[in-house]
Amino acid sequence: MKIGRSMSVILMILLLASSALLLGASGRQEEGITSLEQLNQPGIQIGVASDSTEFDIVQKEFPKAEIVYTKDLMSSFISVAQGKIDAFVSNKLNMELAMKNGLEGVRILDGTIGEGNVGAVAISPVTEIPDLKNQINQFLRQIKKDGTLDEIRERWLVKHDMIMPEIPEAADPKLRLIVGTTGLSEPFNCYVDGELSGYDIELAKRFALWADMSLAFKIYDYEGIIAAAQGGDVDCIFANLYVTPERQEVIEFSDPTYEVEVAAMVQDTGSGAAANRQGSSQKATGAGFLNYLKESFLKTFIREDRWQLFVEGIVTTLLLTILSILLGTLIGFCVFLICRRGNRVANTITRFCIWLIEGMPVVVLLMILYYIVFAGAKIPGTAVSVIAFTLIFAAAVFSMLKAGVAAVGTGQMEAAYALGYADRKAFFKIILPQALPHVMPSYKSQIKSLIKATAVVGYVAVQDLTKMGDIVRSRTYDAFFPLIAVAVFYFLLAGFLIWIVNRIEIRAFARRRPGEGARKGSES
Amino acid sequence: MIELEHLEKRYKNAVPLADVNAVIHDGEVISIIGPSGTGKSTLIRCIDMLERPTGGKIILDGENICARGYDVTKARRKMGMVFQSFHLFGHLNVIENIMQAQVDILKRSKKEAYETGMKLLQRVGLASKENNYPDELSGGQQQRIAIARTLAMDPEVILFDEPTSALDPTMVGEVQSVIRDLARMDKTMLIVTHEMNFARAICSRVFYMDQGGIYEDGTPEQIFDHPQRDLTKRFVQNLRVLTLTIDGEYFDMAGAGTEIDCYCLQNDIPPRTKYRICLAVEELASHLLRPVLAHAPIRITVEYSGKDGNAEVLAFYGGDKFDPAHSGNGFSYQVLQSTVSSLSYRYDPDADQPNVVKVLI
Incomplete structure (x- = not known):
């Protein structure tokens, strides 16, 4: 009791300290940056897009500043607006356009950097x-x-x-x-x-x-x-x-x-800053916040019929996931059947493959398949993604089955043998029905992980839900709705698939009670 | 008929079956008894081919079922097995447990399988449980259902692998009575068991297994009442044996006393008996024999029968014929004689240590 209380006190202090640090960090740019020269000093973080050429320019022009890589233009702009980085150096045209399209809380510093x-x-x-x-x-x-x-x-x-x-x-x-x-x-x-x-x-x-x-x-x-x-x-x-x-x-x-031309974008701390900082103060007052939500919603879904992009993304993600689940389950199951009786060669190969598949990040596996293994073959990214996630899911299914069957115990198999069952029949009639209830919980959580893992397929030219969210964000310069929408859709997709699996599970494994089951066939 | 010829099962670090030979005739009910680890379960698991023998033959109705290429499921269909821990199928309810294999293996119709199943459930007294799942039943009930499941396949031979060992003592009876009922049928049965009285009551033949094989084979009367060989005797009379060798001038008599104490404690020997055993050993060794034998070793064996509570102390020693009755120490001899119920001496000139003193306590 005493220990618990003092622990919670320590935790509180830690929390307070860390939040104070965070506040301090975000508050460090109160005066703001007004000229390009100010960027060239230690402690200034200048963002450049990881795929861009600005790195060399920034290094040459602002040798004292720290360079950080940011993902895409839109994320970079928002990072600047929210004060996460001090400045972002990029194509001036992109910046102007973004501001014209409603990007707030940022300013473009006068002058150009380097030779363009x-x-x-x-x-x-x-x-x-x-x-x-x-x-x-x-x-x-x-x-x-x-x-x-x-x-x-x-x-x-x-x-x-x-x-x-x-x-x-x-x-x-x-x-x-x-x-x-x-x-x-x-x-x-x-x-x-x-x-x-x-x-x-x-x-x-x-x-x-x-x-x-x-x-x-x-x-x-x-x-x-x-x-x-x-x-x-x-x-x-x-x-x-x-x-x-x-x-x-x-x-x-x-x-x-x-x-x-190349220019630098910084956070706008000037006159209109309070209202601009990602609309934070605006959002805090009720009506303003509602307006903001409405505007953001319209921008994200209605304007230019952008909801169609989300629908396309959802279909792609769903297709990818369902195909990978079906194929992965099939392959995992077949491999398990081959390895079940302890064939040494089959087991060694399987162990090696699983070690390989489970050992690397999904996105690395995906890119290796796309850019190296299938580099020559003209296979679309969707197919490569299905292959990658099928492999991942098959590996998971194999391991699940192994654990599930082990949980049933050798006695059941012996009892089946003793009754005269041959090996394969004993497995399907006696062992598998008992192993599956052990497998189902991890199978379901694996499905959830798989849906989420598919979010990386943008790397191989597949326009899934996450990628569509990115595309919309890159047009609206507003992170709120696209991100929240994408998150909600993932929840719904996962819920939908789990619902289907649950329906199947209930049909397959419910315990039959008097009046059903055994008697049904026997009384006819 | 099952014939076992030089049957052998070898593991990397143990040899439960070194050389088993037997002929089991149709209709025999055989109990297999013996200390733990002597291959009783291994033997019947080999007969059902759940363990593959590493050598020898099992000939079932004229066919060697260990032969390469022989379809073991064919042999298993003639045999049924009841396991120590039941192994009912957890995903099926009671009646389905009994029906499943009939439908899958014997290709009976569901109706037929159901009727057979219900008949057998009545026979084992569990017809009312047809819709329960195994985990809702007691161990005894589960084992009775496992027996019904085995019977449903009409086996010619039924193998029981310690059918009551995993049960609560209160449930042993119900399962034994079901097996007793079966023993009246004409089926061949092999029962591995630790329940001597049960074995004796139902079987027509007993295998005592020890030292990697069937050590003694006979009718229940022969094995339980007149065992011929030492280990059988020791086992059926539940003999606990302690051997001490007393040699040299500096033998630690006090240490030997502690060893006897320990032995008595472990075997739950009553304090009175213990006291007498200690006294007998001390009088014999220290006072009667030691002065005469000088440093020649004396081997002392203490045997206690858990069955009737009798204890026996034997002293073996070498040298010339010497009866402690004629030692100079008449007082000690009298003390010994008055403590124990009988005291005898014999001389066996062919043995290593020809003098034997036998004390019954």
């Missing part, structure tokens, strides 16, 4: 389309000459109309062009009304028409997109990709498609 970036089309070194680089360069030269490029530039980068012109498809395509892009970088490639749009997308469509090719897009994260081109999953990349010496070592670039 050059964006270009990256061409896969193993593409089967002959002379692709020259064709693209030729096309770029032509649209520069006839003014089309200026028109495109005006449309997307200056006016931000965000309206994609109708571009016909090639009438009689001789070749198929597969273009990698991200859909995460407004206004270059992003989703408008559920359709891929933007500067890069328009360029790609016009090029396909010009070169008389049919066109397909594949969606990647910036982290994976160059690897995809290297592996030949795509022929080229139209994705706001900047030319750097490092990238040039592994992939070829076309002539520049555009040049862009």
Whole structure:
């Protein structure tokens, strides 16, 4: 009792101390940063997107500051607005556009950093389309000459109309062009009304028409997109990709498609800051908060029919999960049957495979399968994801069955043998029905883990629920609704699948009572 | 008919069956008794092929069931086995437990299987429990159902592996009475058991197992009343034996006393008997024999029968014929004689230590 009380006191103190520390940390930028020079000092954290080229620039211009990597543009902007990082250095255009679209609590510092970036089309070194680089360069030269490029530039980068012109498809395509892009970088490639749009997308469509090719897009994260081109999953990349010496070592670039200035974004602590800081004070007052919620909801789901993106994501996630569960259960069960009688070779191989599968993070396994094992094969990311999660689930099912069958005990098997059952029949009639109730609880929790684990398939160009949430976030610059919605959908999906499993379980394992079961057949 | 020929079962670190030979005729009811670890259970598990013998033959109706390629399920269908811990199928209720194998293996219709099952449940007195699950029943009830399940398969031979050992003493009776009832049928039965009286009451033949084989084989009267061999005798009379060797000038007599104390305590020997055993050993060894034999070793054996509470002290020693009655110490001899119920001496010239003094307490 005494010990318990003093423990809780110590815990309280620890909690208070840590929250004070956190408050202190978040409160350290009260005065704010007003000029680029201020960034170059120790203790300042400057974010750069992990997939971008700004690292070199920041290192050169602000050698004293600490550089941190952030995931994508949208997450970075929100990190700045919430004061999690002091500044974020990126393409000025993206920043301006985000602020125009309602990003609050941030400011762009005056002036540009370094010499700017050059964006270009990256061409896969193993593409089967002959002379692709020259064709693209030729096309770029032509649209520069006839003014089309200026028109495109005006449309997307200056006016931000965000309206994609109708571009016909090639009438009689001789070749198929597969273009990698991200859909995460407004206004270059992003989703408008559920359709891929933007500067890069328009360029790609016009090029396909010009070169008389049919066109397909594949969606990647910036982290994976160059690897995809290297592996030949795509022929080229139209994705706001900047030319750097490092990238040039592994992939070829076309002539520049555009040049862009680099600027720094910081938290806005000026006059309107109180109202702006992610609307925090606004949210605190009742009506303001409701307005914010309404606005955010509309932005997230209704505008441009974005709910369709969520539906697509849910379908993908559900399909992926259900296929992996079914195949994984089947494979896990079959492997268990093979290994059940202690065949040494089968057991050694199985143990090794399980060791391999369970030993690495899901996302690593997924990427190894996608970028290495199936690199040459033209298999879509969805199929690779199903394979990866099937393996993971099969490994889990195998281990569950092993534990479940062990829990039944050897006596049951002996009793069955003694009654004259042969091995296989004894297993299916006597052992398995008793093992399954032991297996079900972990089977269900494994299903839940699997649904959640599928959230990483964005790495291999699959647009699942999480990825769709990211895409919506990258357009709305608002983290609240997309994230909460995604979380809620995962809960619902898990609940739905568990409900199905429960229904099956009740039918299969309920104890029969008088009037049912045994008598039923015997009295007929 | 089951013939066992040089049956052997060897594990890495133990040899429960070294060489078992027997012929079991149809209709015999055989009890298998013997100390723990002498391969009784291993023997009947081998007969049902739940353990694969490492050598020898088991010939069932003229076929060697240990032969390579022989389908053991064929042999198992002629035999039934009742286990120490019942092994009822936990996912099935009582009547399903009895029906399942009939339907799966004998291909009986559900109706037929149900009727057979109910008949057998009546026979073991549990017809009212048909819809219960095994975990809702007592151990005794479970074992009776396990017996019914075995009977439902119409086996020619029934093997019982310590059917009452896992039961509460209050439930032993109900299971034994079911088995007793079966013994009146014409079925061949092999029963591994520790219950001597039960074995004696129902069986026509007894195997006493020890030293890796069937050590003594006979009718219940032969085995229980007139065992021929030492280990059998020791076992059926529940003899507890202590052997001491007293040698040399500096033998620790007090230490030997402690050893006897310990032995008496372990075997629950009453204090009166204990006192007499100690006295007998001390008088014999220290006062009557030691002065005459000088340093020659004396081997003392104490035997206590848990069955009738009798104790016996034997002293073996070498040298010339010497009856302690004729030692110079008449007083000690009288003390000894007055304490014990009989005192005798014999000389066995062929033995290592030809002089034997036998004291009954």
